[in-house]
Amino acid sequence: MVYLHGAMCETLRLYPSVPYEHKQSIEPDVLPSGHAIDGNTRILLSIFSMGRMEEIWGSDWMDFKPERWISVGSTDEKKMVVSHVPAYKFAAFMAGPRTCLGRKIAFVQMKAVASCVLRRFKFEVVDDHPVVPDASILMFMKYGLKVRVSNRA
Numbered sequence: 001m002v003y004l005h006g007a008m009c010e011t012l013r014l015y016p017s018v019p020y021e022h023k024q025s026i027e028p029d030v031l032p033s034g035h036a037i038d039g040n041t042r043i044l045l046s047i048f049s050m051g052r053m054e055e056i057w058g059s060d061w062m063d064f065k066p067e068r069w070i071s072v073g074s075t076d077e078k079k080m081v082v083s084h085v086p087a088y089k090f091a092a093f094m095a096g097p098r099t100c101l102g103r104k105i106a107f108v109q110m111k112a113v114a115s116c117v118l119r120r121f122k123f124e125v126v127d128d129h130p131v132v133p134d135a136s137i138l139m140f141m142k143y144g145l146k147v148r149v150s151n152r153a
């Protein structure tokens with residue numbers, strides 16, 4: 001389940017279900033970046049881009065690596081645990097007082113479905129199928145995902 005958690009975070013890092021978000025200032029403020037903004041300023045955040053920034057994720061940002069979400073346990077070195085990653089770094093669920101309320105239940109649901117389905121079936125992406133995100137409020141796959149499904153022996 002720890003590795004599956006890492007795989008899901010990694011998927012959401014590269015393909016966040018909510019690729020863009022906006023926030024609006026009530027009064028003049030200074031952003032953590034140091035930029036001064038006026039009141040009533042609309043700020044558009046690209047969560048999609050944040051998941052692909054080298055200064056946030058390192059030079060291997062384009063690699064799908066569930067391992068980047070996993071560390072060894074503090075009491076037992078053989079035990080793998082989910083690493084703490086700040087919400088302001090991994091923004092797929094956003095951060096702060098209006099963060100996603102369903103984050104934990106979303107992981108429970110995704111893990112329940114993935115473990116039931118993957119135990120019984122094997123999925124192989126059809127060769128040369130273009131996996132292209134469709135720019136929208138929610139992230140869709142432009143051409144869907146064509147896979148070959150077979151029973152696990």
Ligand code: HEM
Pocket residue numbers: 012016017018021091092093094095097098099100101102103105106
């Ligand atoms: C992978 C699955 C999900 C993702 C990526 C996701 C992402 C998000 C994001 C980005 C926001 C906006 C937060 C903001 O504007 O600051 C949000 C809000 C919210 N989400 Fe989710 N969400 C997921 C699943 C769920 C589920 C399963 C539930 C409920 C069972 C849920 C309930 C909510 C609620 C109630 C809010 C509004 C929170 C507020 O405005 O105070 N989400 N979510």
